[in-house]
Amino acid sequence: MSVPACLLVIFGASGDLTARKLVPALFDLHREGLLPAPFAVLGISRTPMTDEAFRDRLRTAAAEFGSSPFDPAAWDAFAPRLFYHPADVSAPGAFGPLSTRAADLCEKAGIPGNVLFYAAVAPKFYAPLVAAIGSAGLAEPSEAMPGYRRIIIEKPFGENLESARSLAREVTAVFREPQVYRIDHYLGKETVQNMLVFRFANGIFEPIWNRNYIEHVQITVAESIGVEGRGDYYEGTGAVRDMVQNHLLQLLAMVAMEPPVSLDADDIRDEKRKVLHAIEPIPPELLGRACVRGQYTAGMSGDKPVPGYRDEKKVAPDSRTETFAAFRFTIGNWRWGGVPFFLRTGKRMGRAISEIAIRFRPAPTLLFSDTPCGQMESNWLVINVSPDEGIYLRFVAKAPGPDVCVRPVEFSFNYRETFGARVPSPYSRLLLDAMHGDATLFPRMDSVEAAWSLLEPFLSRWKSDPGADLFSYEAGTDGPREAEMLFEGTRGGWRSI
Ligand SMILES: NC(=O)c1ccc[n+]([C@@H]2O[C@H](COP(=O)([O-])OP(=O)(O)OC[C@H]3O[C@@H](n4cnc5c(N)ncnc54)[C@H](OP(=O)(O)O)[C@@H]3O)[C@@H](O)[C@H]2O)c1
Known part of the structure; x- marks a missing residue:
């Protein structure tokens, strides 16, 4: 079953999870020919970096953490699909330029919409991040970017019953439950x-x-x-x-x-x-x-x-x-x-x-x-x-x-x-499932x-x-x-x- 075209927006792109798990998993999918075409990743975090610097950094990570021997030629074919945009997600006004960059990327990469967000930031950012995505109008399809909107949220989802419920309320104020993919890599x-x-x-x-x-x-x-x-x-x-x-x-x-x-x-x-x-x-x-x-x-x-x-x-x-x-x-x-x-x-x-x-x-x-x-x-x-x-x-x-x-x-x-x-x-499988819209393995x-x-x-x-x-x-x-x-x-x- 082919996967529909998609822009994957990773918040926390300079972090450990992106380097250790997400990018090696995406690179595996690329090598197996399982990624959608067209497809692009837009990484976001505060560290100032160019697209090139971001790709270099992830090349090292893919070589270190990949599941099989590193294939430089395959990486060279994959790397042009990675992009970076420095932004502080808690800063007011950060999402305007970010949404312009996302729309621009979709147009250049020929992605006719479909955006999968990945919250790979510290849990304290989950709620403000979701709220900011909502306020910027990015949680709904637009003329420039039609198609689905989904969000993968990392663990932990709350730190007790009350905070999990409160986070759920904040998330569902922006995304409907079927759009929310709480990841449990096990x-x-x-x-x-x-x-x-x-x-x-x-x-x-x-x-x-x-x-x-x-x-x-x-x-x-x-x-x-x-x-x-x-x-x-x-x-x-x-x-x-x-x-x-x-x-x-x-x-x-x-x-x-x-x-x-x-x-x-x-x-x-x-x-x-x-x-x-x-x-x-x-x-x-x-x-x-x-x-x-x-x-x-x-x-x-x-x-x-x-x-x-x-x-x-x-x-x-x-x-x-x-x-x-x-x-x-x-x-x-x-x-x-x-x-x-x-x-x-x-x-x-x-x-x-x-x-x-x-x-x-x-x-x-x-x-x-x-x-x-x-x-x-x-x-x-x-x-x-x-x-x-x-x-x-x-x-x-x-x-x-x-x-x-x-x-x-x-x-x-x-x-x-x-x-x-x-x-x-497991991250390859789960990322692919989220792109397919199959939530079976997400709690x-x-x-x-x-x-x-x-x-x-x-x-x-x-x-x-x-x-x-x-x-x-x-x-x-x-x-x-x-x-x-x-x-x-x-x-x-x-x-x-
Ligand atoms: N690491 C793992 O193996 C692992 C496994 C399971 C779950 N998780 C979960 O995944 C999430 C990320 O973990 P991690 O280990 O990758 O953490 P990390 O290494 O501390 O990375 C956090 C990321 O968030 C970014 N960030 C922090 N404040 C920001 C802001 N205001 N605006 C934009 N970006 C900001 C940081 O980049 P800048 O400093 O450049 O902004 C960095 O890219 C956490 O919720 C964690 O519980 C991680």
């Missing part, structure tokens, strides 16, 4: 998209995908990096707002949702909202038993010593911001009643890995428990979201020999080995709200008692030992990272 990962196919296109999994067969579910998003010089951003955010509210709860929704009636964006998003809404709220007296937070102390990252969080740049020496969070939730519906869902995420953990691990109930009789060797293990179905995208099913088998020795073995599927191709960047406001509502009691608790549920863990480990407490009353514990 949903653009192949393995996450494959979840729908895996669950609903195979007859064998859905009958066992429920409380009768599944004992518990663990969702882990572990990072080995620290705050990478972004301490000021992270201090006001922390792991719960940065990762749990969006990525982890969206992954949970993909695992636990009911089959949608169609693959239509809204049918899928209806089911996701329903399941998030069905997560049982935690009563105030049990909040401390449903969540453990952590903060890393000095330790090792691989074989390199690394400082503790409080010694990172732009971090307060007495900071109470969590760099790790683990939760235990249950979903109060017929499919999942009583099945715990354990979620955990952290920085400076032993390894960078994202996985969804499903532990099945044991066989009814332990016929083999008295055999001379081997240990009975649970069956696990593990979806590796990254870095080794794939799925494996762990079960036990008899090892060859005269004795009945039971050993864990695996059926596995690996994306790279099976399909040969490199796994595309709708109702699920964003459901996620904030669920976390709100925890956030209020930590606001009044910043040290509550907060423990320390050494960098390079699996997080605070106290996180095991969440498994009280449940067989098993956290999988090792």
Whole structure:
């Protein structure tokens, strides 16, 4: 399906996200011949730069962060599609010249309208940016630039329920909900998209995908990096707002949702909202038993010593911001009643890995428990979201020999080995979807709200008692030992990272 011509206007064009993710993803799309023709990018930020300087800067970024070896000839064909306009989006009057430049570019590039905005600026700018786009008349098609208007908004969408609702009001005063694409790059990962196919296109999994067969579910998003010089951003955010509210709860929704009636964006998003809404709220007296937070102390990252969080740049020496969070939730519906869902995420953990691990109930009789060797293990179905995208099913088998020795073995599927191709960047997929007008993989406001509502009691608790549920863990480990407490009353514990 060809993509209609489009002007992509990136606010925050001199920033990290543009260099590290957006431009490498666009360059990949260019090389695969997937970008619309005609197409242009107009980058906007305050730093004074010419188009040429902007292209040079992004060439270096594409070479460093691209997903495959840099191809200079392909870059030379792509770079003329990049343009830059220095502007301060909070300055009154900035949008007049900007809209003239956009219209001019469309005319020169032969783009008959269609504008996709990308808010790659700090969250405090989202609302004023949207308001300024509205006041400049850029949110509506005009004679000079007809076609669609859409906006991609980066995470985080709000910092609690109230601010998310207030931001939503400000955004929808200018754009209608179907024009708003809240990006959650986890949903653009192949393995996450494959979840729908895996669950609903195979007859064998859905009958066992429920409380009768599944004992518990663990969702882990572990990072080995620290705050990478972004301490000021992270201090006001922390792991719960940065990762749990969006990525982890969206992954949970993909695992636990009911089959949608169609693959239509809204049918899928209806089911996701329903399941998030069905997560049982935690009563105030049990909040401390449903969540453990952590903060890393000095330790090792691989074989390199690394400082503790409080010694990172732009971090307060007495900071109470969590760099790790683990939760235990249950979903109060017929499919999942009583099945715990354990979620955990952290920085400076032993390894960078994202996985969804499903532990099945044991066989009814332990016929083999008295055999001379081997240990009975649970069956696990593990979806590796990254870095080794794939799925494996762990079960036990008899090892060859005269004795009945039971050993864990695996059926596995690996994306790279099976399909040969490199796994595309989630940003490529999501940018392309937004250009197509397909919002399936972008969280709708109702699920964003459901996620904030669920976390709100925890956030209020930590606001009044910043040290509550907060423990320390050494960098390079699996997080605070106290996180095991969440498994009280449940067989098993956290999988090792
Ligand atoms: N970096 C990532 O990997 C990542 C991942 C997920 C989400 N995000 C989200 O993406 C957004 C951008 O993150 P980032 O890491 O790219 O931040 P960043 O490196 O600090 O970039 C911020 C950008 O905003 C521009 N800017 C700041 N004030 C401006 C103003 N008044 N007018 C116009 N431009 C202005 C800055 O450029 P000038 O200083 O030149 O104006 C810069 O280009 C944030 O909301 C973040 O939460 C980032």
